[in-house]
Amino acid sequence: MNVAVIGVGHVGLVTAATMAKIGHNVIGFDIDESKIESLRTGVVPFHEPGLQELFVEGMEAGRIRVTTEAAEALGDVDVVFICVGTPRKEDGSPNLSYVQAAAAMVSTHATRPTVVVEKSTVPVQTGERIRQALTLQAQSRGEALAHDVVSNPEFLKEGTAVEDTLYPDRIVVGADSPAAHGVMRRLYEPQLANHDCPYVATDVKTAELIKHASNAFLATKISFINAVARICEATGADVQTVADAMGHDVRIGRHFLNAGLGYGGSCFPKDVEAFIHIAADIGYDFGMLRETERINREAKRWPIGQLRRLLWNIGDKTIAVLGVSFKPHTDDIRDAPALEVIDALVAEGSTVRVHDPVALPHVAERWGRSVVLCETAEDAVRGAHAVVTCTEWPEYGKISPAQLADWLEFPVVVDARKVWDVDELTAQGLNVASVGRQ
Ligand code: NAD
Numbered sequence: 001m002n003v004a005v006i007g008v009g010h011v012g013l014v015t016a017a018t019m020a021k022i023g024h025n026v027i028g029f030d031i032d033e034s035k036i037e038s039l040r041t042g043v044v045p046f047h048e049p050g051l052q053e054l055f056v057e058g059m060e061a062g063r064i065r066v067t068t069e070a071a072e073a074l075g076d077v078d079v080v081f082i083c084v085g086t087p088r089k090e091d092g093s094p095n096l097s098y099v100q101a102a103a104a105m106v107s108t109h110a111t112r113p114t115v116v117v118e119k120s121t122v123p124v125q126t127g128e129r130i131r132q133a134l135t136l137q138a139q140s141r142g143e144a145l146a147h148d149v150v151s152n153p154e155f156l157k158e159g160t161a162v163e164d165t166l167y168p169d170r171i172v173v174g175a176d177s178p179a180a181h182g183v184m185r186r187l188y189e190p191q192l193a194n195h196d197c198p199y200v201a202t203d204v205k206t207a208e209l210i211k212h213a214s215n216a217f218l219a220t221k222i223s224f225i226n227a228v229a230r231i232c233e234a235t236g237a238d239v240q241t242v243a244d245a246m247g248h249d250v251r252i253g254r255h256f257l258n259a260g261l262g263y264g265g266s267c268f269p270k271d272v273e274a275f276i277h278i279a280a281d282i283g284y285d286f287g288m289l290r291e292t293e294r295i296n297r298e299a300k301r302w303p304i305g306q307l308r309r310l311l312w313n314i315g316d317k318t319i320a321v322l323g324v325s326f327k328p329h330t331d332d333i334r335d336a337p338a339l340e341v342i343d344a345l346v347a348e349g350s351t352v353r354v355h356d357p358v359a360l361p362h363v364a365e366r367w368g369r370s371v372v373l374c375e376t377a378e379d380a381v382r383g384a385h386a387v388v389t390c391t392e393w394p395e396y397g398k399i400s401p402a403q404l405a406d407w408l409e410f411p412v413v414v415d416a417r418k419v420w421d422v423d424e425l426t427a428q429g430l431n432v433a434s435v436g437r438q
Helices: 008-022 031-038 051-060 072-075 099-107 126-140 163-168 178-196 204-235 239-247 268-281 287-311 337-348 360-370 377-381 401-407 422-426
Strands: 002-008 027-028 064-067 079-083 114-116 147-152 171-175 199-202 318-322 351-355 386-390 410-415 430-434
Touching: 002 008, 002 072, 002 099, 002 422, 008 027, 008 051, 008 064, 008 079, 027 072, 027 114, 031 064, 051 064, 051 163, 072 099, 072 351, 079 099, 079 178, 099 114, 099 126, 114 126, 114 178, 126 147, 126 204, 147 204, 163 360, 171 204, 178 199, 199 204, 204 239, 204 268, 204 287, 268 287, 287 337, 287 386, 287 410, 287 430, 318 337, 318 377, 337 351, 337 360, 351 360, 377 401, 401 430, 410 422, 422 430
Parallel strands: 002 027, 002 079, 027 064, 079 114, 114 147, 171 199, 318 351, 318 386, 386 410, 410 430
Antiparallel strands: 147 171
16 A cells, blocks of 8 residues: 655654555655655664664665655555654643644645544544544535544554564554545554454544553553552562562553653653643543652652762762663653753752763753763763662663772762662662662
8 A cells, every 4th residue: 555654753754664564655754854864865863773674674675765745745645644743732731733734734735535544642532623624624625525534543662663563562443434444454454464463443532542541551550659669668668579569460460560760751741641631621630640740750859859868968969870761772862751860960060970872962962061971881970979870771780789889989879760689789888779669
């Protein structure tokens, strides 16, 4: 099939590469010229394991190309994926202007009836808005609406996005006509032939809601275990063992029960906030999610409180921060919990030495000379008064507690991501604050 993808960012590019991989002809369109320029030369402009190879494979097979020309992208397509950003507005509600702009482009440039697929995360009832916008545009030309609107939410996780998209846990497709369902089923058929997963065919609104409900639930699971961590710290219980034992219960499961610095990234914070707004708009107060947010704010402030407890004044100290990306294996620092930690340290006047295996260019962009960029973890930690872990990159776990003790000026470790074993750290004479341990 001929597939167009509007917005080739983290979701759009993975969607495009995956669609090419399963045999479709794909064209990616973006208004960001530098992104398209980079892609034209075969270079994926962000860090996502396996994506570079998958994208180049699609290009070399002649099944994927990119453009900044909407007419070229949308002229002759069966399916158009809308993958543009849906950032939060000042009041926390989602900004859907990019989605509306994308729909308008389809209306202007599509030369035949097509299926318009919302892949961006959007509030329930956005499909109706898109349909309304498409109808108005068609009417203004004296035509009837020719396009179908479908919701096909994306569940990929940055860092494992390629794997998640090639081998998803489930595919959710919401459509309001059998014809649109038929097109989507044909689109995914080659993938389903190789990978057996639940294919949830539903109506548009239900599909839209599945995405926000899923992200809000996962964020709540994280906040739940972080609240338990606070109780463990105060009482001497061990959150890791609590989480492991809870996780053995199949009704609970171990995933997302990792106490730490809280959730971050470009999705969970904005999606939880959006869901609270969506509920409020229809007159339901989703207080539980406001509590999820409150606990998350508390989790992000935890390292600074621990540094003050262990060092007293921190403004005159040198602090090593290990990891900035919101999770390992990505260079994405959007809404990363580390931002709050580094901002607080910079505001205190601390000397902040930052290491991250891949995100340093974004750190340089955001803080300029306010922080010291370190090429290695050792450069950051050697001579610092304390080290704080903000991302659990596997390479940090390879630093032995003995090395840490040797490198640090003061023996202080604030392990917000449970990178090291507390007993091994204390055995080296280090003063330790570890999430969920007294
Ligand atoms: P992104 O910022 O990485 O990419 C969005 C792209 O859209 C950018 O390249 C931007 O230039 C482009 N764009 C904006 N307006 C455009 C227009 N009118 N025409 C063409 N291109 C346009 O964002 P993302 O992380 O890929 O997220 C996209 C959507 O997917 C969001 O709704 C997000 O919530 C959702 N989502 C993201 C993830 C994730 O892990 N990043 C996972 C699931 C769902």
